[in-house]
Amino acid sequence: WISWTILCIQVPFTAAQVKILPKRFLKENKKETPIFSLLVSSLLMQTFIIIVAAADSVYMAAIEITGVMILPSYLFCGLYLTKIAFKREIPEKNNKQLRYYKVIGILSSLFCLWLIYAGGLLLMFITSLAYLAGIWWYIEARRENKKPEEKTFSRSGFLAATAIIIASTISVILLVTGIVKL
Numbered sequence: 001w002i003s004w005t006i007l008c009i010q011v012p013f014t015a016a017q018v019k020i021l022p023k024r025f026l027k028e029n030k031k032e033t034p035i036f037s038l039l040v041s042s043l044l045m046q047t048f049i050i051i052v053a054a055a056d057s058v059y060m061a062a063i064e065i066t067g068v069m070i071l072p073s074y075l076f077c078g079l080y081l082t083k084i085a086f087k088r089e090i091p092e093k094n095n096k097q098l099r100y101y102k103v104i105g106i107l108s109s110l111f112c113l114w115l116i117y118a119g120g121l122l123l124m125f126i127t128s129l130a131y132l133a134g135i136w137w138y139i140e141a142r143r144e145n146k147k148p149e150e151k152t153f154s155r156s157g158f159l160a161a162t163a164i165i166i167a168s169t170i171s172v173i174l175l176v177t178g179i180v181k182l
Contacts, residue, residue: 005038005041005042005045008041008044008045009033009034009037009038009041010034010037012025012034012037012040012041013025013026013034013037016037016141019141019144019145020138020141021137021138021141022137022140022141022144023141023144024036025037025040044130044133048062048065051065052065064119064120064123065123065126065127067119068116068119068120068123068124068127069127069130071112071115071116071119071124072116072131074108074112075109075112075113075116077108078104078105078106078107078108078109078111078112079105079109080105081101081104081105081108082102082105082106082109083105084101085098085101085102085105086102122174122180124167125167125170125171125174125180126171126174126175126180128164128167128168128171129168129171129172131164131168132164132165132168135161135164135165138161139152
């Protein structure tokens with residue numbers, strides 16, 4: 001449990017160091033522990049534990065939620081590999097390696113799309129609630145670090161944030177009305 005807690009506080013701390021998260025995640029106590037990162041990570045873990053404990057089948061709810069939450073990250077990794085392979089942005093110029101990267105990128109992207117579908121689109125909607133908190137921190141970090149002429153969101157970033165907000169709203173409605181139960 002301690003190692004997972006350390007991992008959970010180190011990731012936001014490092015993200016703040018590279019200016020992905022707001023500067024307040026860099027705040028440390030006397031013993032150089034990222035205190036704000038620890039607070040936020042602990043609160044999120046406790047919220048997740050309460051949600052899972054309230055579910056009908058605690059273990060299955062935890063597995064389903066965590067399994068589905070990681071899929072968008074894997075999907076975007078596969079899509080990015082596909083993009084850079086087709087644009088030849090990979091340092092290796094060997095055509096055989098590029099073909100290999102293209103195949104891996106396409107297959108991994110398709111597999112992730114299938115897993116998202118198989119895991120349940122309703123459950124994917126519910127996980128959007130977790131991503132919603134990230135939008136606020138993203139906006140704060142962008143405001144702290146962007147140049148005055150830059151926009152907070154790119155066009156695609158704005159569309160992604162809007163999709164998360166819509167999915168989160170639908171999720172709340174589905175949960176409150178009892179249409180979806182964890």
